[in-house]
Amino acid sequence: MNSFSQVNTFTNERFTNFALEENKLAMKRAIDKQKSEFGHEYPLYIGEEKVFTEARITSINPGNVDEVIGHVSKADQTLAERAMTAALQSFDSWKKFPARERAEYVLKAAALLRERKHEFSALMILESGKNYVEADVDTAEAIDFMEFYARESIRLSEVDEAKPLVKIAGEDNHISYIPLGVGIVIPPWNFPLAICVGMTIAAILAGNTVLLKPASATPVIAHKFVSLMEEVGLPAGVINFIPGNGAEIGDYLTTHPKTRFISFTGSKETGLRINKLAAETASGQRWIKRVVAEMGGKDGIVVDETADLDAASLAIVASAFGFQGQKCSAGSRAIIVESVYDQVAAKVVALTEQLQVGLPEHNYSAGPVIDKHSYDKIMSFMEIGKKEGKLLTGGEKAEGNGFYIQPTVFGDLSSKARLMQEEIFGPVLALAKAKDWQEAIAIYNDTEFGLTGSYFSTNEERIAEALETVHCGNLYINRKCTGALVGVHPFGGFNMSGTDSKAGGYDYLLLFTQAKLTSRKMY
Structure with missing residues (x-):
């Protein structure tokens, strides 16, 4: 098989295993x-x-x-x-x-x-x-x-x-x-x-x-x-x-x-x-x-009461805070059915508080945001969040000779809150309650963007409905909403997220x- 006809197949060998000291x-x-x-x-x-x-x-x-x-x-x-x-x-x-x-x-x-x-x-x-x-x-x-x-x-x-x-x-x-x-x-x-x-x-x-x-x-x-x-x-x-x-x-x-x-x-x-x-x-x-x-986008993860809550919580934190939330696919919103909202919120906060902020060359899980302009914008949203919802963790600058911000979670936000509607492009996660899974999807769709989204559920009928009605370019079921692979997940979004x-x-x-x-x- 020559270099032109080779089939693209992806394995973990594409990525370096930094658990190994030699790497x-x-x-x-x-x-x-x-x-x-x-x-x-x-x-x-x-x-x-x-x-x-x-x-x-x-x-x-x-x-x-x-x-x-x-x-x-x-x-x-x-x-x-x-x-x-x-x-x-x-x-x-x-x-x-x-x-x-x-x-x-x-x-x-x-x-x-x-x-x-x-x-x-x-x-x-x-x-x-x-x-x-x-x-x-x-x-x-x-x-x-x-x-x-x-x-x-x-x-x-x-x-x-x-x-x-x-x-x-x-x-x-x-x-x-x-x-x-x-x-x-x-x-x-x-x-x-x-x-x-x-x-x-x-x-x-x-x-x-x-x-x-x-x-x-x-x-x-x-x-x-x-x-x-x-x-x-x-x-x-x-x-x-x-x-x-x-x-x-x-x-x-x-x-x-x-x-x-x-x-x-x-x-x-x-x-x-x-x-x-x-x-x-x-x-x-x-x-x-x-x-x-x-x-860009205002991407989100929807979690219903049938979901694996541990898996959903891990996906929410990974989607929200990978590279300090500075991805157009970052899951900066989580919409959770109210019967499991408190459980998921507690798990998300606990996982977020495990993230250590520090110098990237020392391989901390969270690093700086890109520049002073971004830093100032994100910090201004922190103040907005404290008025719109409940600060669950973070909310302040972090130590270091750079543009460091604590990974931050706000809860109990209205679907119309600015933190639920505007792209912040930083380590800020907004949580909102929904009375049921259908309202949760409606809240997800209530944005001018439509890039990535995730739906966590074990109910196949609901999943089938989500696949049809969640309005975004890249929809994932029971996994995080970041991490598109070339040739596997063609990437692009609807509405104000671009030309798809x-x-x-x-x-x-x-x-x-x-x-x-x-x-x-x-x-």
């Missing part, structure tokens, strides 16, 4: 290596040029704010325009590369990333505040995206065999999926490698070239990925690396007449702004711009292509 020591060595590179300066990539600028983004360690990860050059509109020109020039040749050749670059990069897994994970631990497991999973997901999308791009190039058209006499008909053009890729900071890699790789495997504008909080790990792609020989200008201010270069490129698509993951507010700007037709523009957006792009699924690459039907009369 912990390997990660500590990788962290020390990354620390030895603190303070370096990193350039833009514009075509064949590496450009250093006076304006820079300084990346700091959110777990120890005295540590500077690095200084990353910052693009302005003039440099963004140069990058657009480089991407347009590269597109003319890159789009002609056979799909298998494009995939070879990506598979080679995936193999190197697997060899250097701890190196990339260690940088994420330091730059984004992930603990060992969260960083390891992030890197594993990046590898999965590379391998899954590479093979999927081959399948799409052979679509006549995979999904043949209906035959008619006298005609030879074929459908092909051709690239769109130059796209803007805007990934988030919370999965600074996996989502950055997935969004970028999908676009270029489809034959497009991209301008990658990484999150300002995590630009060094994005630079490390771009450097990896350069190392495997990816032609210059296929990925152009242009960190910068969203209001300056983000808006400029979104409204640019040569921009063919914008691939975005981030907040609802920014996603809606991008969608609005992209909808305006610029002078000289010859297409409707395509927007692929994943914008289903990243890591078989439809995702189609979003970066256009279908062309060719029909030839046969004599």
Whole structure:
């Protein structure tokens, strides 16, 4: 079986077992290596040029704010325009590369990333505040995206065999999926490698070239990925690396007449702004711009009185507080049938209080939030929660030279409370009672978002109803609502959670292509 036809099957071997001392020591060595590179300066990539600028983004360690990860050059509109020109020039040749050749670059990069897994994970631990497991999973997901999308791009190039058209006499008909053009890729900071890699790789495997504008909080790990792609020989200008201010270069490129698509993951507010700007037709523009957006959620777990309450409580805490609740899939709400509410609330509080907050490089179960802006926003929600509901545990800052907040649980909240409706993106869990399982589902659905959700029950009739009526893009039964696997759980949501792009699924690459039907009369 060759590398292209290999079936994706996932086992626990994808993840590192940090219960083994040898693996912990390997990660500590990788962290020390990354620390030895603190303070370096990193350039833009514009075509064949590496450009250093006076304006820079300084990346700091959110777990120890005295540590500077690095200084990353910052693009302005003039440099963004140069990058657009480089991407347009590269597109003319890159789009002609056979799909298998494009995939070879990506598979080679995936193999190197697997060899250097701890190196990339260690940088994420330091730059984004992930603990060992969260960083390891992030890197594993990046590898999965590379391998899954590479093979999927081959399948799409052979679509006549995979999904043949209906035959008619006298005609030879074929459908092909051709690239769109130059796209803007805007990934988030919370999965600074996996989502950055997935969004970028999908676009270029489809034959497009991209301008990658990484999150300002995590630009060094994005630079490390771009450097990896350069190392495997990816032609210059296929990925152009242009960190910068969203209001300056983000808006400029979104409204640019040569921009063919914008691939975005981030907040609802920014996603809606991008969608609005992209909808305006610029002078000289010859297409409707395509927007692929994943914008967050107010995800929840519903627990009825028939559920395994221990399993439900474990899932609630894992979903709410993994990576400090800084996941768009984080289960920041739990809606519990009132007859078991007190039991579940007590179990959740006890589990939450077992979480230890500390420096990520020392592998604490809970670390810092990403930056001062997030810290201030989350702390303001703490005060709102104390007025709206009952503080069950946490509610204060935590010790440490960084942006540390206690894992916090509020109970007895109204379904209309702000903590039940607004995305906080931090270690804050809201609990609400429902009179029965049907009202619990109704409360779950009472939000403008619709990304992930879980339903805990042992009643098959109720589960069948939940599968049909719980309105979200990714619904899980009797498990946590985080932890989507590439190729297993295609990821994306409804309503204000975005365009339901289903990243890591078989439809995702189609979003970066256009279908062309060719029909030839046969004599």
